[in-house]
Amino acid sequence: MSAMNNVTPRVRWPGKRLNHSFFARPAPEVAPTLLHKVLASRDGRAGRIVEVEAYVGAVDPAAHTYRGKTARNATMFGPAGHMYVYFTYGMHWCCNCVCEGEGQGSGVLIRALEPLRGIELMRAARRGIKADRDLCRGPARLTQALGITGLQDGIDLVRGTEGFAILDDGAPPPVSIVAGPRIGIRVGLDFPWRFHVAGSRYVSGPAR
DNA sequence: CGGGCGATACCCT
DNA sequence: GGGTATCGCCCGA
Numbered sequence: 001m002s003a004m005n006n007v008t009p010r011v012r013w014p015g016k017r018l019n020h021s022f023f024a025r026p027a028p029e030v031a032p033t034l035l036h037k038v039l040a041s042r043d044g045r046a047g048r049i050v051e052v053e054a055y056v057g058a059v060d061p062a063a064h065t066y067r068g069k070t071a072r073n074a075t076m077f078g079p080a081g082h083m084y085v086y087f088t089y090g091m092h093w094c095c096n097c098v099c100e101g102e103g104q105g106s107g108v109l110i111r112a113l114e115p116l117r118g119i120e121l122m123r124a125a126r127r128g129i130k131a132d133r134d135l136c137r138g139p140a141r142l143t144q145a146l147g148i149t150g151l152q153d154g155i156d157l158v159r160g161t162e163g164f165a166i167l168d169d170g171a172p173p174p175v176s177i178v179a180g181p182r183i184g185i186r187v188g189l190d191f192p193w194r195f196h197v198a199g200s201r202y203v204s205g206p207a208r
Numbered sequence: 209c210g211g212g213c214g215a216t217a218c219c220c221t
Numbered sequence: 222g223g224g225t226a227t228c229g230c231c232c233g234a
Binding site for chain 3: 055064088089094109185
Binding site for chain 2: 064067070071072073087088089090091092
């Protein structure tokens with residue numbers, strides 16, 4: 001019984017993993033195509049992506065990478081398809097997928113999920129919050145629901161060998177996508193790089 | 209459903 | 222030392 005050291009159950013991915021070239025494009029191009037894809041954990045938790053924001057190094061004053069590479073943002077300058085996880089407001093983790101190519105510092109922040117699977121695990125991770133709607137509505141809520149922290153900074157979402165992956169489960173793309181300014185920033189408001197599924201109850205911010 | 213407010217620790221100037 | 226890619230709780234409607 002040498003497998004006793006791994007306590008976490010591993011389930012089959014509920015979809016097929018995306019390939020590297022999907023992420024190797026400019027973030028504002030990748031972002032809307034991530035809607036209706038699935039962010040999944042190997043322990044069975046999964047949610048459909050319904051809201052994202054693109055951040056682009058060098059030209060985007062709202063991006064963490066705007067002023068160049070630092071210890072905190074190093075992952076964003078790495079290979080596309082990896083996960084950049086950062087800590088904010090003294091208590092919250094948020095996750096992005098790195099886009100374009102190495103050295104660019106661009107990526108897509110995942111802002112909200114519609115819970116699909118492992119909902120009881122999500123509820124436990126979210127201190128028993130009852131409403132499914134509130135489990136993953138917001139970038140820090142979804143990381144908490146899926147168990148994502150700084151430990152996952154830099155993991156490969158394409159190979160999926162480190163516990164998390166982004167999948168295509170065959171769901172059709174959204175019928176309608178809303179683009180607008182990003183949330184929670186003071187600069188870069190002229191870029192319409194927030195994208196969400198029109199009419200989704202699982203999107204953060206004021207309901208449309 | 210939406211606004212106001214406090215909590216919190218790390219990064220970078 | 223200032224600012225932060227936020228959240229939960231409270232309140233009123």
